[in-house]
Amino acid sequence: MDENTGRELVLTGIGAPEDVLTSRNTRRSHPGRGRVLVRVEATGVSFAEVQMLSGRYPMQPAFPFVPGYDLVGEVVAVGAGVTSCRPGQRIAAMPRTGAWSDYAEIAANSAVVVPDGVPADEAVALITNGVTAWQLLHRSTRVRSGDVVLVHGAGGGVGATLLQLCRLAGIRAIGTASGHRHDALRELGADLVDHRTEDVARRVRELAPGGVHAVFDPIGLDSLRRSWELLAPGGKLVSYGSADTIDETSASWRPHLDIARQLAGWEVRRRLGRTGGRSASMYYVRPDGRYRADLGGLLRLLAGGELHPLISHRIPLSDAAHALDLHRSGKSTGKIVLLP
Structure with missing residues (x-):
């Protein structure tokens, strides 16, 4: 292929990754107004x-489409009206789709400049997972140094980053993860609980007899109800996913509606003064001004050596089907990165 030709991976329908993920060649084109063309250096695999x-991701495009939630790369061309980016700059962005390719066109105003010397694979681990973790800890709750929080799914990209951010902030973290992940997570400074072999509620009460000040839960409705009972007075429960519904056959929006109804019920009780000040909310990462500011801050922490994203695997983009199987298996710990 010449410099004007690239590859992209296309998701063609519902099924096993090796059956529905195909590769095709594309020709580079000049980006449209307000947009930039990026040569992708690294992209990620996420639960999305x-x-x-x-077919269970809310508002996903119609098949076929190019997946890829986040990317780091070099700007190679800018469209009309673009003043925030220039060719040669390295940027990070969260387009939600389109990143599993050699070249991706994105909105210029969604890009955040990557500091010099920051590795692409580490930077891409912060784009979705890092910002989600930061905003869960510092925007969705008011936890402070000395508080105790419970992090469900601590072996995932968000969970592992949450453990690091808690340590940086002087917050004690209790993390749930399968036992095979504990060795990789132990150095992040959390108290670890094996959710497969231990009674999580009992163990958390042993570690935090007065309850936890916040719970971050990506699992689903049943887990949220158990998590609510572990909150200290004034504590906050934040739902940011429904991982345990991945194999359900109901409409993709149904789990989110059920969670929203439960959160609304707790909010009514809170306003009536019946929750001891406990509260609950739902979180979803949005690429707005706060997002760009928070990602910029995280990249500076990375550049300064204060943050070290936990990367499970670095896999060629051509092996994305294998990367998806690995993610689905639950055997990876941290972020899976694809390298074009």
């Missing part, structure tokens, strides 16, 4: 793509 394989 796993959901897309089953």
Whole structure:
């Protein structure tokens, strides 16, 4: 292929990754107004793509489409009216789709400049997972140094980053993860609980007899109800996913509606003064001004050596089907990165 030709991976429908993920060649084109063309250096695998394989990601595009939630790369061309980016700059962005390619066109105002010397694979681990973790900890709750929080799914990209951010902020973290992930997570400074072999509620009460000040839960409705009972007075429960519904056959929006109804019920009780000040909310990462500011801050922490994203695997983009199988298996710990 010449410099004007690239590859992209296309998700063609619901099914096993090796059956529905195909590769095709594309020709580079000049970006449209307000947009930039990026040569992708690294992109990630997230739970969103796993959901897309089953058609269970809310508002996913119609098949066929190019997946890829986040990317780091070099700007190679800018469209009319673009003043925030220039060719040669390295940027990070969260387009939600389109990143599993050699070249991706994105909105210029969604890009955040990557500091010099920051590795692309580490930077891409912060784009979705890092910002989600930061905003859960510092925007969705008011936890402070000395508080105790419970992080469900601590072995995932968001969970592992949450453990690091808690340590940086002087917050004690209790993390749930399968036992095979504990060795990789132990150095992040959390108290770890094996949710497969231990009674999580009992163990958390042993570790935090007065309750936890916040719970971050990506699992689903049943887990949220158990998590609510572990909150200290004034504590906050934040739902940011429904991982345990991936194999359900109901409409993709149904789990989110059920969670919203439960959160609304707790909010009514809170306003009536019946929750001891406990509260609950739902979180979803949005690429707005706060997002760009928070990503910029995280990239500076990375550049300064204060943050070290936990990367499970670095896999060629051509092996994305294998990467998806690995993510679905639950055997990886941290972020899976694809390298074009």
